[in-house]
Amino acid sequence: MSSTTIDTVLAEAADGSPRVYIQDGFLWNQQDAYLFDIDGTLLRSRDRIHYESFFESVRTVMGRELVLDGVILSGNTDPGILYDAFRLAELDPEHWQPMLEDVLAHMRATVAAQREQMNLVKMPGVDEILDYLHGKGAALGIGTGNLESIGWLKLEVLGVRHWFTFGGFADSFPARADMIADAAVQARNLAGASATVCVVGDTPFDIAAAKANGLPTIAVATGHFSFDDLMEHKPEVCVSTLTALLAQVANA
Secondary structure, three states: OOHHHHHHHHHHOOOOOOOEEEOOOOOHHHOOEEEEOOEOOOEEEOOOHHHHHHHHHHHHHHOOOOOOOOOOOOOOOHHHHHHHHHHHOOOOHHHHHHHHHHHHHHHHHHHHHOHHHOOEEEOOOHHHHHHHHHHOOOEEEEEOOOOHHHHHHHHHHHOOHHHOOEEEOOOOOOOHHHHHHHHHHHHHHHHOOOOOEEEEEOOHHHHHHHHHOOOOEEEEOOOOOOHHHHHOOOOOEEEOOHHHHHHHHHHO
């Protein structure tokens, strides 16, 4: 991506209109499979149920207070958040590794018990782009740092679970790149060994995990990172919203 291309993209959006960058030659809407991140990409939570489950579960299972100061949350995985918190607290692995699965199990149960209190907001263009890509015959999957039961629960509450036939989750993959690798294998099992797979996410960590697996990324600035932040990591596509991306089809 040349600096001229970036400057052109930024200049065109100076009036506050939706921002879209598509790498020359990349056919974003002709991939065989797509791996969608959840938080910040498909939805935002107005409740703190998932977030508070970290604290409550560590307190209940381990008898200690969890501190997340200094821990990167956006773009991390659920186990990765705990790993990072324990490392920053200089907690010896022998004091937490034997209890980690119990902590994660308690998180799953805690979130599930509060299903009715979830307050989730769907990001712009989600229904439309899922319908569009499904109509083109693409395999639609999830690639998220959420634990599996929590991720599917959010999508059920949001009303979009039916679009997705498979998913990569963080239960067995604290490293996001490993989770994406697993999801890509699932995608190719469904769409064919040579299927093209594209990651859709809202953080630089989604882009990095995709690149680590040789996959392209559609970066969406609906989370905690701006369009400019995401462009610095050179995704194949960068958009202010999924609605703005889909508008490219209508304008083509």
